[in-house]
Every structure is written in structure tokens, then in C-alpha cells.
Amino acid sequence: MQEYLDKxxxxxxxxxxxxxxxxxxxxxxxxxxxKAILDNDMVVSSSLKxxxxxxxxxxxxxxxxxxxxxxxxxxxKNCFQAQFNLFARPSMLSSPxxxxxxxxxxxxxxxxxxxxxxxxxxxISGAGTEMHSFLKVYPGTSDFSTVKKDILTWVKExxxxxxxxxxxxIAMGGTAAEACKQSKMGFLFGSNMPQSFEDEYDELVTSIxxxxxxxxxxxxxxxxxxxxxxLPTHISAVPVSMSFMCWPFRAEWMEIAx
Amino acid sequence: MLLSSGVWVKYTGxxxxxxxxxxxxLIEEHQVLPSVLFFxxxxxxxxxxxxxxxxxxxxxxxxxxxxxxxxxxxxxLIVSKGMSKDVLNVLQETNLAYGIAPGGAGAFYxxxxxxxxxxxxxxxGPEAFFLINVKEFPFYVFLGGEVDGYFEQIQ
Numbered sequence: 205m206q207e208y209l210d211k212x213x214x215x216x217x218x219x220x221x222x223x224x225x226x227x228x229x230x231x232x233x234x235x236x237x238x239k240a241i242l243d244n245d246m247v248v249s250s251s252l253k254x255x256x257x258x259x260x261x262x263x264x265x266x267x268x269x270x271x272x273x274x275x276x277x278x279x280x281k282n283c284f285q286a287q288f289n290l291f292a293r294p295s296m297l298s299s300p301x302x303x304x305x306x307x308x309x310x311x312x313x314x315x316x317x318x319x320x321x322x323x324x325x326x327x328i329s330g331a332g333t334e335m336h337s338f339l340k341v342y343p344g345t346s347d348f349s350t351v352k353k354d355i356l357t358w359v360k361e362x363x364x365x366x367x368x369x370x371x372x373x374i375a376m377g378g379t380a381a382e383a384c385k386q387s388k389m390g391f392l393f394g395s396n397m398p399q400s401f402e403d404e405y406d407e408l409v410t411s412i413x414x415x416x417x418x419x420x421x422x423x424x425x426x427x428x429x430x431x432x433x434x435l436p437t438h439i440s441a442v443p444v445s446m447s448f449m450c451w452p453f454r455a456e457w458m459e460i461a462x
Numbered sequence: 463m464l465l466s467s468g469v470w471v472k473y474t475g476x477x478x479x480x481x482x483x484x485x486x487x488l489i490e491e492h493q494v495l496p497s498v499l500f501f502x503x504x505x506x507x508x509x510x511x512x513x514x515x516x517x518x519x520x521x522x523x524x525x526x527x528x529x530x531x532x533x534x535x536x537x538x539l540i541v542s543k544g545m546s547k548d549v550l551n552v553l554q555e556t557n558l559a560y561g562i563a564p565g566g567a568g569a570f571y572x573x574x575x576x577x578x579x580x581x582x583x584x585x586x587g588p589e590a591f592f593l594i595n596v597k598e599f600p601f602y603v604f605l606g607g608e609v610d611g612y613f614e615q616i617q
Binding site (some may be wrong): 208235237239241242243244245249252254255256258259260291292293294296298306307330331332335361364365367368406419420450451452 | 496503504518524544563567568570587604616
């Protein structure tokens with residue numbers, strides 16, 4: 205278990221101050237001033253240990269293992285939370301709507317266990333992207349073009365609100381809950397689809413890249429990566445979920461050798 | 463000063479920070495608001511260079527119901543992030559100037575805050591109200607208008 209604990213400090217720093225793929229987002233910034241601000245944001249963040257984005261959001265912690273006990277996983281989670289809360293904004297409340305109180309510096313993370321990989325990772329969900337998540341369950345008689353049309357409409361309406369440059373991850377199949385989870389996991393592990401989907405995927409990416417997704421309303425396209433994850437599905441109910449990732453790309457995965 | 467649309471400017475002077483519950487309370491209490499209002503929620507874990515910590519813009523879309531009252535209480539320019547048809551419609555109806563700051567640039571904007579002059583509703587944490595002084599605080603003028611203050615165009 206020690207190898208998991210040893211990675212927590214680096215994981216938190218990567219998430220908050222120096223996300224591995226934030227720099228890649230700048231390739232799709234189409235405005236010099238905007239780019240200069242994001243560039244400078246990264247410099248200030250890493251030098252002063254100020255979170256790159258003030259919305260340190262709600263975190264999902266991923267622990268991939270084949271031998272940890274429940275107690276050990278709880279320890280890993282607690283250590284992560286303690287380290288994260290040193291820098292994070294107190295964004296979380298105890299409950300939605302009723303009898304709310306701030307969790308202050310005792311914010312918790314949600315935990316996902318993975319059994320086919322070894323490592324530790326996390327995804328930050330800020331409100332700017334979370335507000336624009338998509339979930340719809342289609343009848344089994346629907347076709348890809350219907351889903352594509354809905355996705356394009358959603359990205360066109362919402363993409364510019366989700367802190368561009370944005371990255372998009374779509375999951376099709378599974379259950380509604382699994383599709384939501386897999387759409388997030390695309391940001392950690394990338395696309396995962398059968399070869400038969402590749403042409404449709406390419407067309408979908410081309411169409412998304414043709415949309416106006418511009419935070420300054422100048423008709424540009426500020427979309428970076430588009431991931432697609434495909435799962436076996438129910439014969440009559442096909443869930444499709446889509447998540448946005450904001451430009452800092454706060455999704456990190458650190459492998460642990462077996 | 464008349465702010466022109468479609469240019470980047472940097473602002474030096476006084477501005478308010480508010481959002482969601484804090485903004486709602488200000489309006490319910492009919493507080494006089496500064497002419498420049500930044501929709502943001504700082505981390506509140508600051509240092510000598512960033513008194514409120516990381517402090518980038520939050521989404522204007524959640525604040526749309528409050529914009530007419532903001533105008534009535536003295537606001538002339540909103541700085542925030544996000545643009546959509548709904549946002550544009552409300553801004554045009556209320557005749558407020560709108561500056562877009564890059565979302566996610568919390569550290570950058572955090573160090574543009576020179577001093578915190580006043581704090582209100584601190585029990586709301588990052589949704590509290592702050593009156594601050596900023597120096598060379600850049601944003602893109604999406605909708606221009608007449609706003610008091612020192613603005614410098616970025617070439």
C-alpha cells in the first residue's frame with residue numbers, strides 16, 4: 205500500500221498546479237491575449253502553489269488494484285483528502301437543498317475502484333463543466349445519426365460555457381450509471397471502442413471540430429480531444445453520456461508497477 | 463469612460479467580487495454595489511501575493527436572474543465567463559457592459575488583486591462579497607458601454 209500513499213502528494217500537485225495535459229489545450233486557443241493569460245496562469249500556479257483554477261470542484265479518486273483491503277483503500281482515500289484539502293477551495297456542502305452546511309476543509313472525494321489496472325488517479329469536476337453534462341437513454345431502435353445530432357446540438361449550445369478550450373468524452377452503452385462513469389474515465393484512459401465504430405467516430409470528431417465553440421463569440425472552434433468509449437448494451441435501452449473537461453484538463457493517472 | 467466592444471482591456475481600480483448566494487443577499491438588502499462587478503469565488507487560501515488565493519471568473523449563466531437588480535444597485539460592468547444566446551439577451555435587455563475573463567485562470571487573476579478593502583457575508587465562504595483593488599486586470603470587452611474607471615486597451 206505504501207506505493208499508493210507515496211504518490212498522493214504528486215497526484216494532488218499535478219491536479220491543482222501542474223496538470224500534465226493543460227499545455228496541450230493551448231494549441232486550440234485562437235486568441236493571443238487569451239493564450240497569454242492561460243500561459244501566465246500556469247506559471248503563477250506552479251510557482252506560488254495557487255490552484256490553476258479556483259474551482260477545485262468535487263473529486264473522484266480512482267484506485268486500481270488487485271490486492272488492497274477495504275481498510276487500506278479507506279486509508280488511501282483519507283490521505284488523499286487530507287492532502288487535497290490543504291489547497292482546495294471549500295466548495296462542497298453537506299447535502300443538496302436541505303439542512304446544508306459547508307464541509308469547509310473537510311471536503312470528501314468519491315471513490316472508484318478499478319480491478320483491471322494498478323495505479324492511482326483522480327478527476328476534478330468543476331461546476332463550469334459539470335453543469336453541462338449530458339445523459340440520455342435511447343431506445344434500442346435508435347441509430348448513431350440520432351445520437352450524433354443530439355451530441356452536436358448539445359456541444360454547440362453548451363461547449364462555449366464549459367471553460368474552453370474544452371475536451372469531450374462520450375460513452376455509449378452499459379447502464380445509465382456506467383455510461384456517466386465511463387464518459388469521465390475517457391479523460392483518464394482515452395477512447396475505447398470496437399474497430400467497427402472508427403468511421404463514425406472520425407465523422408463525429410470532424411463534425412464537432414466544425415462547430416462554433418468559442419468563449420469570445422468569434423466563431424472559432426476551441427475543442428481539443430474527443431474521446432469515445434463503447435460498452436455492451438441492453439437490447440432496448442442505450443444510454444449515452446457526454447462530459448466536458450475544461451482546459452486545465454484536471455484528470456491524472458499514475459501507474460503502479462505490479 | 464466609453465468601453466468599446468471587441469477589444470481586450472486591463473482595468474486598474476476598485477471592483478466587487480460576488481456570486482450566487484452572496485449576490486442574492488446583496489440584492490435582497492438593497493446594498494449599493496460598485497460599478498465593476500466580478501463574478502468569482504476565491505479559494506480563500508491566500509498568500510502575500512494573492513490575498514484571496516486563486517480567484518478566476520465563475521459562470522455568468524447562473525447569475526442571469528440577478529442582473530437587472532445589479533444594474534439598479536449601481537453596477538455598470540460585469541466581468542465573468544461564458545456566452546450564450548440567453549446570456550446575450552439578458553445583458554442587452556439590462557444594458558450592462560460585459561467583459562469576458564478566461565475561465566480557469568484562477569491563479570492569474572488571484573495575483574491581480576492588490577488589496578481586499580471590505581468583506582461581507584464571510585459565513586458564505588467563497589460566495590461572500592469582497593470589495594477589492596486590482597491592478598492591470600485584463601478582460602475581453604464583449605459588450606461595451608459607459609463605465610467609470612481606468613481602463614487601458616491592450617494592443
